Amino acid sequence: MKSAYGENITATSDGQVAVVTIDRPPTNFVSVELIEHLAEALEAADASDRARCIVLQAEGKAFCAGADLARSDDRVAIGMDGVSALYQQAARLFAVETPIVAAVQGAAVGAGLGLAVACDFRIAAPEARFAANFVKLGFHPGFALTHTLPRLIGEQKAHLMFLTGRRIRAEEALAWGLVDEVVPAEALRGAAMTLAREIAENAPLAVVATRKTSRAGLLEAARAQMALEHREQTILRATDDFAEGVRAVNERRAGNFVGR
Template identity: 70%
Template sequence: MTKTYGDHVTVAMDGHVAVVTLDRPPHNFVSVDFMRDLADALEAVDADGQARAIVLQSEGKTFCGGADFSASDDKVASGMDGVQALYAQAVRLFSVETPIVAAVQGAAVGAGLGLALVADFRVAAPEARFVGNFVKLAFHPGFGLTYTLPRVIGQQRANLMFLTGRRIKAEEALAWGLADEVVPAGELRAAALRLAREIAENAPLAVISTRKTLRAGLAEAVKAQTAIEHREQALLRETEDFKEGVRSVAERRPGNWLGR
């Protein structure tokens, strides 16, 4: 039986694994409502108690393209109040108690990278790309990434990703610990499910207890960090460079920066 949350999130059980699928074509761009529906779904999985692990997967070529700043009708794209509401949902996602395995088939960009880091593990296809390209938008990282990314790959590699906006390919992500396994695209979902089942076959109370210790204070740290990120983003959003950044990324060209 499949349960639906909002228009773009479904949950199906496979034994003791909940398979959560995101389907907001073509790029699974984040929005406040979309992330609220996902948080509702994951919290429902927690509350039900049947699932001992979660697979988080998405339809299409892109795992999650982050925020669509070219969409003027989107709450996140159109103002900082929407961004703040998005980050409230991010804190909910990081508060989920059931272990999560993400299946990353394509690009995880910006807030999409943040979403991938909600998971405990990331199984990636060779085509996967991990991107924190905020500076190419003349913007500041968000979704708690300035806390979560260094926690996974170390401060220096996080510095490199954030200050260059570089696209990290799957094999490099594997070497860095940003991905835990790289498998052919056709085997991606099966590999993610296999890892989730490996978690789920263990004593559930012990798994949750151990995970709580390993992730102690994570949701609270994300909440504190998103407040800082939001403040910096609000300042940068008012600059001429930000407007140019949105244009240049949409036009696939380097930005013509003015420094104001």
């Protein structure tokens, strides 16, 4: 049975694994509503007596290309109140107690990288790319990435990703510990499901308790970090460099930044 959460999130079950799908192709841009509905789907799986693990996957070319800052009808693109609302919904993802395996078939950029990193594990196709491209927008990282990414791959590699904005290929991401396995695209969802079933076959109370211990303080840290990130983003959003960064990304060129 398939359940729908808003227009772009669906959920099904496969034995003891809940499968949640983001369906806003081709780029699966985040919005306040998309993350809200994603949180609802994950919370429903969390509340189920049946689901012992979750697979998070996406339709389209990209896993999630972050926020579409060029849209005039999107709350995140319009202003920082929308970003604050996005982060309120994002905090709900960190509160989920059921383990989550992400199947990353393409780009995970900006907030999309934040979403992938919020999961417990990431299985990637060779075509997957990972980027914290905020500085290319004249912006500050968000979605708690300044806490979660160093926690996952170490401070130095996270610092490199933040200050260069470069895209990390799947094989390099594997070497860094950013992903747990790289498999051919056609085998991606099967590999994610295999890992999810391996987790789900264990004693569920022990899995949840162990995960809670290993992720102790993550929810509180993510909330605090998003507040700090929002403060810096608010300052930078008012700059000429931010306006130029949005234009440059949309025009697929390097930004001509002037430092004001």
